[in-house]
Amino acid sequence: MKIEEMIADNRADCSGCEACANICPKNAIEMTRDAEGFAYPKINPDLCIKCGRCDATCPALNFEKKINTAFPPTFVATYQDDKVLRHSSSGGVFTALSEIILRDGGIVFGAGFDKNWHVVHTSAKNLDDLENLRGFKYVQSKIGDVYRQVKDALKDKKVLFSGTPCQCAGLKHFLGSDNDNLLTVEIICHGTPSPAVWENYIGELGRRNEIAHVNFRSKRKGWGSDIEINYFDRGRYFIQNSKNLYGKLFLSGLSERPSCQSCKFKIPNTQADLTIGDAWGIKDFAPEMFDNRGVSVVFIHTVKGKTFFEQTNLKTQQVKFVNTLKKNPHVISPTIADSRRKDFFADFAKNADKFAIMEKYFYEDDAEIVKETRKKNRRAFNTNLNAILAPIRQQFEKNILVAVNPVEDMQKKLEKFFERNFQNCGLYFLTPAEDEQFTCKETFSSQTFTFKDIAALADFAEKFKLTNVCVENPLSWQSQAFLDWLKGSNLPLQLFTPKA
Numbered sequence: 001m002k003i004e005e006m007i008a009d010n011r012a013d014c015s016g017c018e019a020c021a022n023i024c025p026k027n028a029i030e031m032t033r034d035a036e037g038f039a040y041p042k043i044n045p046d047l048c049i050k051c052g053r054c055d056a057t058c059p060a061l062n063f064e065k066k067i068n069t070a071f072p073p074t075f076v077a078t079y080q081d082d083k084v085l086r087h088s089s090s091g092g093v094f095t096a097l098s099e100i101i102l103r104d105g106g107i108v109f110g111a112g113f114d115k116n117w118h119v120v121h122t123s124a125k126n127l128d129d130l131e132n133l134r135g136f137k138y139v140q141s142k143i144g145d146v147y148r149q150v151k152d153a154l155k156d157k158k159v160l161f162s163g164t165p166c167q168c169a170g171l172k173h174f175l176g177s178d179n180d181n182l183l184t185v186e187i188i189c190h191g192t193p194s195p196a197v198w199e200n201y202i203g204e205l206g207r208r209n210e211i212a213h214v215n216f217r218s219k220r221k222g223w224g225s226d227i228e229i230n231y232f233d234r235g236r237y238f239i240q241n242s243k244n245l246y247g248k249l250f251l252s253g254l255s256e257r258p259s260c261q262s263c264k265f266k267i268p269n270t271q272a273d274l275t276i277g278d279a280w281g282i283k284d285f286a287p288e289m290f291d292n293r294g295v296s297v298v299f300i301h302t303v304k305g306k307t308f309f310e311q312t313n314l315k316t317q318q319v320k321f322v323n324t325l326k327k328n329p330h331v332i333s334p335t336i337a338d339s340r341r342k343d344f345f346a347d348f349a350k351n352a353d354k355f356a357i358m359e360k361y362f363y364e365d366d367a368e369i370v371k372e373t374r375k376k377n378r379r380a381f382n383t384n385l386n387a388i389l390a391p392i393r394q395q396f397e398k399n400i401l402v403a404v405n406p407v408e409d410m411q412k413k414l415e416k417f418f419e420r421n422f423q424n425c426g427l428y429f430l431t432p433a434e435d436e437q438f439t440c441k442e443t444f445s446s447q448t449f450t451f452k453d454i455a456a457l458a459d460f461a462e463k464f465k466l467t468n469v470c471v472e473n474p475l476s477w478q479s480q481a482f483l484d485w486l487k488g489s490n491l492p493l494q495l496f497t498p499k500a
């Protein structure tokens, strides 16, 4: 079968979504863990009837790139009850959506803990059950037969399915068509760490019956990134994820699934109705909505998603899509792991004392590797962002560079002027910045570029297909030098006098 070839040739293509195992009519597919602790399908030749349904269902084998020509409507949101908000990882959007489904007699599916603190997909039929699904778990969850359960429930109930983007894609491919009763909610996904790494970590920290609660996002000190483990009789362990052994391995991408480094299912290739995550950086783009108990960001992909979102009684505000990406690059871009990942898992696989190996990589700090990894992630982000922006830029008939008066900041006024007077144009506002540089803001995306010289501006003009430079009447200009400098771009200069 093709899925077997894919796993033999490049297992990084398999996200472990388990759609193949769920679709198999003969239960011939078992998800078995490899040496890194991630599950991959294994076909039992004695049971397989070669019907081909696994190949036809696999989201990786049947992946089709989407070309989006518009950004998803984007909101920031918070739940209006203090207790729920504090117990949710972000702003509690998951609970608000789940309540609509549960009130209607429906079922909610998501990732919870089992009695051994392993992470599994499970269901909630009421608000009490929902507690186990609330809060994120930094571990790849086991789907088991949950897609089959969803299909069954959809016969007579409303269903909310939540999970990673690859799991939402897995469910959609398993079902084969959309269903009015189904709402799919994916989380923004940095990547998911190996269940084996988690199990060794939590096993070392305490036997299962000693642990009362695990919270990967404790808000004891507000909305940040702290892990908290509560014991029945040993108090609590509370520390920043970046200083915690498990958290640091995860955040550096060392313990994540190979597919997460080339994730196919991020925006715009999402197959869910809604994407939810943290509104990181909110103080820069919607400071009035900041709440130290957590704020969610929500991306709406379908009419159904919009309808459900509008039924919640969340406190919301619409924001610009691109603004939310600056501090949350994994909305659109995969996590590039640091260069020690291969060595880490090789050591992890062959050593009996796995916790010692985790400690070794936790303590081994190399500033050069950290710097290099950051650079690679930044590069990947820029590439992905430009790929998303390209079709949107192409929609404009005219891309105009607007040189903004260097003394008086007229940007808002000019923006309105251009909106009124120019049809279908992309605007780029060029402003002299400090240290003799120039910044250029793309208004429809809020991206900012920096130039040092006119050659860089000319390159930029070519790359972004700028058709004109607009400047105010030079008589009103206080900087003739800026105007002269602009002439060097060789773009047609157009003079205008904006009137109120």
Ligand SMILES: Cc1cc2nc3c(=O)[nH]c(=O)nc-3n(C[C@H](O)[C@H](O)[C@H](O)COP(=O)(O)OP(=O)(O)OC[C@H]3O[C@@H](n4cnc5c(N)ncnc54)[C@H](O)[C@@H]3O)c2cc1C
Pocket (backbone or CB within 6 Å): 087, 088, 089, 090, 091, 092, 093, 094, 095, 109, 110, 111, 112, 119, 133, 134, 135, 136, 137, 138, 139, 140, 141, 162, 163, 164, 187, 188, 189, 190, 191, 192, 193, 276, 277, 278, 279, 280, 296, 328, 330, 331
């Ligand atoms: C592995 C992982 C990586 C993440 N990376 C980012 C990121 O880079 N940027 C960002 O903004 N947000 C990230 N998040 C998502 C985010 O932190 C919250 O989970 C999300 O905003 C939901 O928060 P909430 O307050 O609405 O509800 P909560 O009550 O906190 O919601 C929990 C939701 O997360 C789902 N969930 C929890 N654990 C898992 C899991 N292991 N696999 C699949 N689904 C799970 C549950 O099913 C439920 O839908 C990540 C979450 C996980 C699990």
Ligand code: SF4
Pocket (backbone or CB within 6 Å): 001, 023, 024, 025, 026, 027, 028, 029, 043, 047, 048, 049, 050, 051, 052, 053, 054, 055
């Ligand atoms: S070919 Fe059919 S029977 Fe064989 S593993 Fe795939 S789905 Fe199962």
Ligand code: SF4
Pocket (backbone or CB within 6 Å): 003, 013, 014, 015, 016, 017, 018, 019, 020, 021, 040, 041, 057, 058, 059, 060, 061, 170
């Ligand atoms: S269906 Fe999912 S688990 Fe199965 S091979 Fe494809 S990606 Fe892997």
Ligand code: SF4
Pocket (backbone or CB within 6 Å): 015, 164, 165, 166, 167, 189, 190, 191, 192, 257, 259, 260, 261, 263, 264, 265, 266
């Ligand atoms: S990063 Fe992509 S492949 Fe990895 S768990 Fe998240 S959605 Fe799946």
